[in-house]
Amino acid sequence: MRTEKLEDITQECVHSWPKSDLYSEFSKMTDILHWIEKNEKLGSDGKKFMGDLEHSLVKLFATKYNANISI
DSSP states (O other): OOOHHHHHHHHHHHHSHHHHHHHHHHHHHHHHHHHHHSOOOOOHHHHHHHHHHHHHHHHHOOOSSTTTOOO
């Protein structure tokens, strides 16, 4: 499948959900990530991976104006 088609599908998916549902999912995912960081023994690679994952999650839900928000 072409990248442009995948991009269109991704945008359609995000726009198909009510904003309250999107925020609820974002909140659940960040809670899970924070729990893992707090309760699991992560090595330096694991901590870097978790940081990268959190940053990507924020970018998925952010706009170009707030892409650097902290979660």
